[in-house]
Amino acid sequence: MSSLFSNHALKRSFGASSVVQINDFRDRSTVAVSAPAKRRDASVSATDLITTPSSSRSLEELLYEARAQAKIHTAQVAMHMDDAWRRGLYAQLDNLLDRDEWFEGDLPLGHDSYATFIRLMLLVRPTQRPGLGLSAQGKLIASWQTNDARLSIECLAFDQVRYVLSHHVDGEREAAAGDTILDRILIVLTPYGPDKWFTRVASEAA
Amino acid sequence: MSHQKLPDEHHIARLVPWARVDKDAEGNARGILAAAFQRREDEEGLSVNWLERTGQTDLQAALRATVRMLSTSMKVGAKARLAIANVRGFRDICAARDVRVRIVHVPELGNEPHSEVRQLPRQDMSLLELLAREAVLCHHSCGSLLA
Numbered sequence: 001m002s003s004l005f006s007n008h009a010l011k012r013s014f015g016a017s018s019v020v021q022i023n024d025f026r027d028r029s030t031v032a033v034s035a036p037a038k039r040r041d042a043s044v045s046a047t048d049l050i051t052t053p054s055s056s057r058s059l060e061e062l063l064y065e066a067r068a069q070a071k072i073h074t075a076q077v078a079m080h081m082d083d084a085w086r087r088g089l090y091a092q093l094d095n096l097l098d099r100d101e102w103f104e105g106d107l108p109l110g111h112d113s114y115a116t117f118i119r120l121m122l123l124v125r126p127t128q129r130p131g132l133g134l135s136a137q138g139k140l141i142a143s144w145q146t147n148d149a150r151l152s153i154e155c156l157a158f159d160q161v162r163y164v165l166s167h168h169v170d171g172e173r174e175a176a177a178g179d180t181i182l183d184r185i186l187i188v189l190t191p192y193g194p195d196k197w198f199t200r201v202a203s204e205a206a
Numbered sequence: 207m208s209h210q211k212l213p214d215e216h217h218i219a220r221l222v223p224w225a226r227v228d229k230d231a232e233g234n235a236r237g238i239l240a241a242a243f244q245r246r247e248d249e250e251g252l253s254v255n256w257l258e259r260t261g262q263t264d265l266q267a268a269l270r271a272t273v274r275m276l277s278t279s280m281k282v283g284a285k286a287r288l289a290i291a292n293v294r295g296f297r298d299i300c301a302a303r304d305v306r307v308r309i310v311h312v313p314e315l316g317n318e319p320h321s322e323v324r325q326l327p328r329q330d331m332s333l334l335e336l337l338a339r340e341a342v343l344c345h346h347s348c349g350s351l352l353a
Contacts, residue, residue: 088231101286131230152335173339173340177330177332
């Protein structure tokens, strides 16, 4: 059987894929040592149990509740946010937690994950809102892209974050990923020049 | 049970729900997130569809047939996307990281072209990022394919 696409101009041609791997083991080990005492297994939280779909609540209700919880949480720190920024975030949440686009088996946004996301925003204070995605486990993924460089940060429970980034260096795509705690994210990202992804509010970035 | 391996020059399509589409702050799709290639813990392989197996003679027809087949067994949102990759390209990116994946035909009732990527580590996020950025040749909105 021949390929369907032999006569199609594909977006990119495939040569030998040359990739560079960077696993930031130093930072992983640092996390293990310096994690706060309250740290628990970030993969399973009380909120996950609460938001696990059950036969007693419809998906519609679960998504409504997830949106409402997120907006209430945001309102509690609204004094630290620009109004337009906050309204834009609400629109993104509505767009992300859309019943018509919901994938069977996905968990709704977990409150613990959203709390970590809000603390991330208050820490980094980006002038541009990130794009928002959601893992199948209900963890919010914030992403920024500049030219060909992308940074995604998955917000886990209890201020744990999982970053994934890729960019080109001397014509090679370099990718890196790791887990750390919120307070260290800017330090961990420093070698990759995080300012290319988020311009920060001047007073905080200084 | 032994499954047929997909030919190197053929193509696979991965259904990416809207939640795993990379979008800007205004909701415009700009790519596919690494999380789109993360199989669930209870899945043996990453589900994909073998495009050439649809029997269609051009790409758009193959994509439309794929979305229709997927729609018979699951809800496919209009903003979900089909991410297309070449079999060899996908495998080469994994091999460069010392990961030997097998891409095999695993037909399902109502979705005969269903296939799986086996032995793809679910926690190697930098590999999944490379697949999302380098293996994906193009991605198409399911809504436009169903229209």
